[in-house]
Amino acid sequence: MLSRKIKDGDVFIVFDLEWNQPLPGKEYSFDVSTLTGEIIEIGAVKLVSLDGMLIEHGVFSCDIKPVCYKTIHYHVKKVTHKTNADLARGESFEDAYTKFREFCGTDAILAGWGNNDTDMLKMNLKFFGMDDRIGMFFLDVQPLFSTFSTEKGKQRSVEFAVDYYNVPKEENFHSATADAKYTARIMENIFRRNQTSEVLSVISSSSVNCDIKREYTKVGAPCEHASQALSLVSGFSVKCPICGRNFNIKMEPFRIRKSVYALYDCPGDGEFFCRTRIKKNREGKYYAASVLRFATQPDYYLAASKREEFEKFGIDGEPVTKPEPEPTPEITAET
Numbered sequence: 001m002l003s004r005k006i007k008d009g010d011v012f013i014v015f016d017l018e019w020n021q022p023l024p025g026k027e028y029s030f031d032v033s034t035l036t037g038e039i040i041e042i043g044a045v046k047l048v049s050l051d052g053m054l055i056e057h058g059v060f061s062c063d064i065k066p067v068c069y070k071t072i073h074y075h076v077k078k079v080t081h082k083t084n085a086d087l088a089r090g091e092s093f094e095d096a097y098t099k100f101r102e103f104c105g106t107d108a109i110l111a112g113w114g115n116n117d118t119d120m121l122k123m124n125l126k127f128f129g130m131d132d133r134i135g136m137f138f139l140d141v142q143p144l145f146s147t148f149s150t151e152k153g154k155q156r157s158v159e160f161a162v163d164y165y166n167v168p169k170e171e172n173f174h175s176a177t178a179d180a181k182y183t184a185r186i187m188e189n190i191f192r193r194n195q196t197s198e199v200l201s202v203i204s205s206s207s208v209n210c211d212i213k214r215e216y217t218k219v220g221a222p223c224e225h226a227s228q229a230l231s232l233v234s235g236f237s238v239k240c241p242i243c244g245r246n247f248n249i250k251m252e253p254f255r256i257r258k259s260v261y262a263l264y265d266c267p268g269d270g271e272f273f274c275r276t277r278i279k280k281n282r283e284g285k286y287y288a289a290s291v292l293r294f295a296t297q298p299d300y301y302l303a304a305s306k307r308e309e310f311e312k313f314g315i316d317g318e319p320v321t322k323p324e325p326e327p328t329p330e331i332t333a334e335t
């Protein structure tokens, strides 16, 4: 956890990455699970904290020429509008990363929308034989936004948050630089519209060390019934994934609609948040996917608000005007 207090002059580097994916069916000379995406763009904005506000101090933008996945994946093309010719024009990953680190300076706090980007950065560093210790704390702006908006507990897109704060949409989404800028505007709004002390307290308890694995996942086997799917993953959250000791239960697991929430405590490693979702695969069978992670303040808010809803309305949750759709099969990959 980040114990240092944010003070005037502290630097946040809001960053975003785009990456290309291996082509389906193509043979590669290495195990593609060790490089599920090759970074093709790094974008970042430097924000400096001053008097409870964030002030922009420069933008970083660098295109990278991939060496493993040189042909753009159709899904990546659809989202980023990049072409093979664009990919060929970039710099080497090593040069781009060196420049990015120079832009970051020493002692900055990384920030981004969702935590996929730090994981992808570490995977690329490791794959290309570079030092994969980032040595910085990371702040996920997505749960920070849901904590400070009326969207508590919901996973919203950058574009949703941009609309929520009426940020002008001057650039297309899904370029690393544009998304980093939009995420920076969202952070500025969070600082400007809320009590500084509150924002800083949430940030201090939400930032995580990039170099510690903070999230553990388990996907259960498919089966006929939702309740059966849940029981197949129930053993996952019994023990601490770090030291293997049995968890103490901080908040009993409870189910609301398609998700089960719980809070656990390991005597040595601290508190964990667990969310298990019931999903349906392409064959129409149910399966459960659990995520166990170090609990941050947005997780406590999420667990508390879901618990309140559960106590009032039970397993079906607060009635919504339109029925919640059945979980749809997972088809698209995340970029």
Ligand SMILES: [Zn+2]
Residues within 6 Å of the ligand: 240, 241, 242, 243, 244, 245, 266, 267, 268, 269, 270
């Ligand atoms: Zn432990």
